[in-house]
Amino acid sequence: MLENSNISSNIIKPKVISQFTYYIETYGCQMNVSDSELVSNELEKIGYTSSDKIELADLILLNTCSIRDKAEETVHNRLNSLHYLKKNNPKLLIGVIGCMAQNLKNELLDSKPYIDIILGPDSYRKISEIVYNRNNKINHIVDTKLSKYEVYDNMYPSRNSGVNAWVPIMRGCDKFCTFCIVPFTRGRERSRTIESIVKEINLAIEEGFVEITLLGQNVNSYKTPDGDFPVLLEKVANIRGVKRIRYTSPHPKDINVDVLKVMSKYDNICKNIHLPLQSGSTKILKMMNRTYTKENFLNLVKVIKEYLPDCSLSTDIIVGFPGENDFDFQETLDVVNKVEFNFSYMFKYSSRPGTKAAQYTNQINENIKQERLEELIELQNNIRLKVNKSKIGKIEKVLIEKNSKKSDQFWSGRTDGNILTIIKKNNEKVKDIVDVLITDAKGLSLFGENINNKGQIS
Numbered sequence: 001m002l003e004n005s006n007i008s009s010n011i012i013k014p015k016v017i018s019q020f021t022y023y024i025e026t027y028g029c030q031m032n033v034s035d036s037e038l039v040s041n042e043l044e045k046i047g048y049t050s051s052d053k054i055e056l057a058d059l060i061l062l063n064t065c066s067i068r069d070k071a072e073e074t075v076h077n078r079l080n081s082l083h084y085l086k087k088n089n090p091k092l093l094i095g096v097i098g099c100m101a102q103n104l105k106n107e108l109l110d111s112k113p114y115i116d117i118i119l120g121p122d123s124y125r126k127i128s129e130i131v132y133n134r135n136n137k138i139n140h141i142v143d144t145k146l147s148k149y150e151v152y153d154n155m156y157p158s159r160n161s162g163v164n165a166w167v168p169i170m171r172g173c174d175k176f177c178t179f180c181i182v183p184f185t186r187g188r189e190r191s192r193t194i195e196s197i198v199k200e201i202n203l204a205i206e207e208g209f210v211e212i213t214l215l216g217q218n219v220n221s222y223k224t225p226d227g228d229f230p231v232l233l234e235k236v237a238n239i240r241g242v243k244r245i246r247y248t249s250p251h252p253k254d255i256n257v258d259v260l261k262v263m264s265k266y267d268n269i270c271k272n273i274h275l276p277l278q279s280g281s282t283k284i285l286k287m288m289n290r291t292y293t294k295e296n297f298l299n300l301v302k303v304i305k306e307y308l309p310d311c312s313l314s315t316d317i318i319v320g321f322p323g324e325n326d327f328d329f330q331e332t333l334d335v336v337n338k339v340e341f342n343f344s345y346m347f348k349y350s351s352r353p354g355t356k357a358a359q360y361t362n363q364i365n366e367n368i369k370q371e372r373l374e375e376l377i378e379l380q381n382n383i384r385l386k387v388n389k390s391k392i393g394k395i396e397k398v399l400i401e402k403n404s405k406k407s408d409q410f411w412s413g414r415t416d417g418n419i420l421t422i423i424k425k426n427n428e429k430v431k432d433i434v435d436v437l438i439t440d441a442k443g444l445s446l447f448g449e450n451i452n453n454k455g456q457i458s
């Protein structure tokens with residue numbers, strides 16, 4: 001096996017090969033989606049072309065996630081099912097990249113020796129070299145060395161066409177929430193230069209993207225000698241052709257007045273913040289090492305509403321964290337009731353080996369976790385519907401994204417507050433921002449009509 005720094009010992013430099021195809025399957029967060037785009041571009045540089053049929057690909061990469069045990073189990077099952085493809089085609093290369101590669105490399109190699117390549121999230125710059133060499137019969141290749149500096153500056157992603165371009169601005173996390181594996185799989189925080197981010201956004205605009213989502217494990221921990229997150233946000237807002245800007249995910253502790261002032265100053269920065277709560281109990285928040293209390297969080301929401309009265313808020317919530325009793329859970333429901341998030345990712349706590357919380361003794365019974373999750377989901381769904389219904393009769397600016405899944409007579413788009421909206425087709429087109437009168441709210445979506453006959457385009 002060849003590992004880490006040994007890679008350079010007997011490598012053959014890549015050259016362009018044109019007959020091969022690749023297929024990438026991406027699991028987990030938007031950072032993985034963005035990383036898959038980077039990896040695609042590196043493979044295309046050596047002549048690989050993208051295949052949409054996994055059974056015909058010469059190289060299959062699974063870009064993996066370790067955030068919950070279920071995500072890992074899904075990848076293990078997928079890898080088992082790929083084994084038969086390898087038996088039929090011994091030349092097929094199978095690679096595992098992303099957080100599981102970082103976290104579980106030994107387990108993967110022991111249990112699935114047919115995996116050819118294992119690359120951690122800081123090793124993608126070498127992927128074309130590694131794939132080329134593996135094609136030339138160099139042994140299994142593993143590179144999971146984390147870097148203090150790697151931000152993939154000057155590597156441009158191969159994006160699928162669409163409206164939104166994901167643009168990573170920083171990588172890693174220094175927060176060490178006790179339930180989270182990310183600081184171990186993604187390493188320390190480091191930020192890209194403003195110059196390289198602006199350059200990438202300009203290229204994305206040239207390619208036809210109109211919405212930019214700034215990405216980072218802790219997006220507002222962004223820091224460079226040339227400026228911090230509010231400075232970057234303002235620079236991006238001033239780039240010609242950027243119709244909408246979103247960012248994800250911030251840490252509540254790092255949302256400050258400067259960020260809110262920049263958001264209020266620019267129409268093209270969406271008034272929508274994903275603000276991960278995780279728990280409403282100050283006791284549990286402390287055990288999670290989230291560095292804020294229930295009161296801090298509620299006060300932050302108040303400040304956000306002062307600067308951005310119409311700002312919509314979404315969140316992440318974990319139920320059944322070790323030590324969470326009924327009172328703690330009620331505290332979470334209390335915050336959900338008070339804030340009225342318009343969307344929430346809700347999960348049962350999943351113990352991650354290697355994290356501090358995995359060692360806590362007072363783990364919660366699965367049935368209790370399930371009951372709490374169901375209660376929370378029901379509450380959140382009702383709130384969401386109430387929030388959505390409050391939009392009926394109002395005018396929302398909707399960015400047209402694509403045909404609606406249900407009918408090509410309708411468009412699917414999103415409001416500034418990130419609510420999925422279905423509108424009957426008129427003479428708008430994809431990437432237009434139109435004024436939509438909201439006429440109904442059902443399930444997760446709003447329904448409405450473009451009030452500008454000719455489709456008022458911005």
Ligand code: SF4
Pocket residue numbers: 173174175176177180181182183217218251
């Ligand atoms: S802030 Fe906490 S939850 Fe988010 S990536 Fe860092 S450690 Fe994980």
